């Protein structure tokens with residue numbers, strides 16, 4: 125298994141499009157979605173966000189790719205500058221996904237460390253993210269890397 129230092133992180137390029145859009149279905153992979161969301165809805169929305177980031181990256185945002193030493197892409201993180209409800213500017217991990225074949229090999233850690241570097245460069249003092257409550261694996265990864273729950277979003281389908 126490659127060590128964490130085997131992965132490099134760089135900004136996304138136009139020729140990453142197939143890899144980037146191809147990762148959208150990973151955002152519904154391996155955990156139960158809430159019954160009011162469909163995998164198609166989630167993957168379609170993630171793909172549209174990634175497509176926009178590749179086409180006209182909103183000012184201040186970043187789309188980063190982790191790749192192996194021989195240049196094979198392995199994962200991505202999409203970073204946004206946001207203001208929270210309390211008007212505090214912060215960095216937001218909009219999308220994080222690692223290719224299924226490289227899961228559990230340190231790519232997620234490398235991407236989240238790059239997110240922290242990006243946020244510090246932007247003079248942002250906090251990172252946030254949303255995760256489906258049922259995505260236990262991602263939640264354990266985030267907690268392992270120092271993220272803590274803040275608010276909980278409740279939904280009631282009518």
Ligand SMILES: CC(C)(COP(=O)(O)OP(=O)(O)OC[C@H]1O[C@@H](n2cnc3c(N)ncnc32)[C@H](O)[C@@H]1OP(=O)(O)O)[C@@H](O)C(=O)NCCC(=O)NCCS
Nearest residue numbers: 150220221222227228229230231232233255262264265268
């Ligand atoms: C969540 C995801 C990005 C994690 O990426 P990954 O490359 O598999 O994660 P890593 O291998 O870098 O693991 C990161 C850390 O979490 C730990 N970890 C991983 N799985 C864990 C688990 N099930 N329980 C506890 N710790 C875990 C690892 O040991 C590692 O910590 P360490 O470096 O101190 O050993 C990846 O599983 C993924 O793409 N999932 C599908 C998409 C998704 O759910 N994205 C998040 C949406 S919010």
